[in-house]
Amino acid sequence: MIDFQNFVLDNGLKVYVHQDITLPTATVNLLYNVGSRDEDENKTGFAHLFEHLMFGGSVNIPSYDEPLQLVGGENNAFTSPDITNYYISLPSDNLETAFWLESDRMLSLSFDPKVLEVQRKVVIEEYKQQYLNQPYGDAYMKLKALAYKVHPYRWPTIGRDIKHIEDASMDDVKSFFHKFYVPNNAILVVSGNVVFDDVRRLAEKWFGPIPSGEQYLRNLPQEPVQKESRVEHVEADVPLDAIYKAFHIPERLHDDYYTADLLSDVLGRGKSSRLHQELVNKRRLFSNISAYISGSMDPGTLNIHGKLNKGVKMEEAEAGIQEVIRSVIEEPLEEEELEKVKNQAESTIVFSEMELLNRSMNLAYAAMLGNPDLINEESRLIQKVEAEGIRKLAANRLVASNESTLYYHSRTK
Template sequence: MIDYQNFILDNGLKVYVHQDITLPIATVNLLYNVGSRDEDENKTGFAHLFEHLMFGGSINIPSYDDPLQLVGGENNAFTSPDITNYYISLPSDNLETAFWLESDRMLSLSFDPRVLEVQRKVVIEEYKQQYLNQPYGDAFMKLKALAYKVHPYRWPTIGRNIHHIEQASMDDVKAFFHKFYVPNNAILVVSGNVIFDDVRRLAEKWFGPIPSGERYVRNLPQEPVQQELRMEHVEADVPSDAIYKSYHVPGRLHSQYYTADLLSDVLGRGKSSRLHKELVNKKHLFSNISTYISGSIDPGTLNIHGKLNKDVSIEEAEAGIQEVIQSIQQKPLDEEELQKTKNQAEATIVFSEMELLNRSMNLAYSALLGNPDLVNQESELIQRVSVDEVQQLAKATLIENNTSTLYYHAKH
């Protein structure tokens, strides 16, 4: 159970406080309601670029890391299609340092052209390393573009085309910042050995003077229902053939989200899952195979990907996957199998929340979804899912007309 108190500043910044006095540490988690789905399709990769730029210093604090390291703190950030999240862990006695650092870059980020050029090069190099210079690196980029035709989930967080970052102007960067990195588009969670009244005082002192931005109203194109089988074949210098599949499933706020999550776990989470037991252990079609859902706020995807064993044809491997899917569609799961899967999912939640930082992140994300109490309700929602619901969702979503498949062939 994650207990919390909350308040909202006059400028719209939402603040949540979770107290845990067991250790003399604190975390400060600042979630901005912007991800790659909010980008212009001709200027992609900006949310991820800002993940880097925000560490380039502000007008008043040229080096972000140095003051934090001096007080024993550490920090990092991540970007997703839906959010950008920055976090700091430090001794609770030095909490104000985190407020000073985070508020100053929100108020007065340095738009030093040298910083932009350095971070531009870092992102370009990251793009090359992750997508161009490693085996199967571009697989999920291609799969996204196959599964989505309208919604901005069709490009990865690093950007649809690296030229968008190469050509980003300072005016483009400033416009993106002033649109999204404002108090009324952010959620601040402070956790650990902290006192609510102290957090409120620090929030008022450091974030209170920052002016609100124009309210962002998200109006994204909705992805049409897929009506046809989509396939793409790619050949590259990779160790073995591989199959990547996507099926459209409900998004994070849908009542069937946890059903889709459990369905993916039954299919391909770990070595006790159906796909692994049947296609890796028994039939030896794949060296590895797994399943996961994207977990996105808007309607997402259930994804299957596996590497084929030598001398196994794409056709054999594809038939093996379809056989496992059909077994779930044709016969309900045993209660015992579903309960085991539920227990695994619940254990993941419990273990993750042993870490103070994870509690902060989960609370911030639940608040973004419009229900901060969701952070305490997930286990119950998982346990409510029935075997019939899993089977019905499998019948409705794991079908040919809802399938996008990338066949990744190794050059021979």
């Protein structure tokens, strides 16, 4: 059970406090309700670019990292299609330093042209390293574009076209910042050896004077129901052939979300999963194969990804995957197998909560979803899933008309 208290500042900033006096440390997690799904399709990659720009200094603090390091703190951030998340870990005695740093860059990012040029180059290089110069690096970029035709999930967080970052102007950057990086579009979680009243005082002191921005009303295009199988073949200098699949599944707050999660675990979580047991251990069609869900706020995907063993034909590997999928639909899930995947899912939650930072991030995300208590309800929701529910979801979703497949062929056979 993760206990928390919360309050809202007059400017709309939502603040959550989780106390754990067993630790000498604190975490300050600031989640901005903006991800790559909120971008203009002709100006993509901005959410991720801002993850970098926010460390380039503010008007009053030219070096963000230096003051934090002087008080024994560390920080980082990440961007997803749904959120951008910044976090600081530091000794709880120095908590105010984190409030000072985070509030100042929310209020007055430097917009130094030199910083923009440096971070622009960093992002372009990251794009080349992760997507262009790495084996299979562009696979999920291509799969997302195959599975989604309308929704912004069709491009990756780094952007649909790196030219959008190359051409980004300072006016573009400022417009994005003032639209999304405002108190009423953020959630602050403070955890650790902290006192609620102290956090409230610090929040009002450092964040309270920051003006709220115009309320962002998300109105994204909804992805139409897929009605036909989609297939794409690519060829590249990679060591092995590979298959990537995506099936559309319900959104994060849907009643069937945890059913889809456990279905993916039955199929491809770990070496005891059906795909691994049948296609890696028994039939030797794949060197490795896994299944997992995207976990996105809007309707996401259940993904299957495997690399074929040398000499195995795509058609044979594809048939093997389909046989395993049929087994989930046609063969009732034994109680022991259901219990196994439930225990795996719960153990992930339990181990995650051992880390204070994870608790902070999970609470911020749950609050952003509109239900902070979700952080304490996940185990119950997992236990509610029934074997028949998994079978029905597989029968409805793991079908050809809902399937997108990327066949990744190796030139180096």
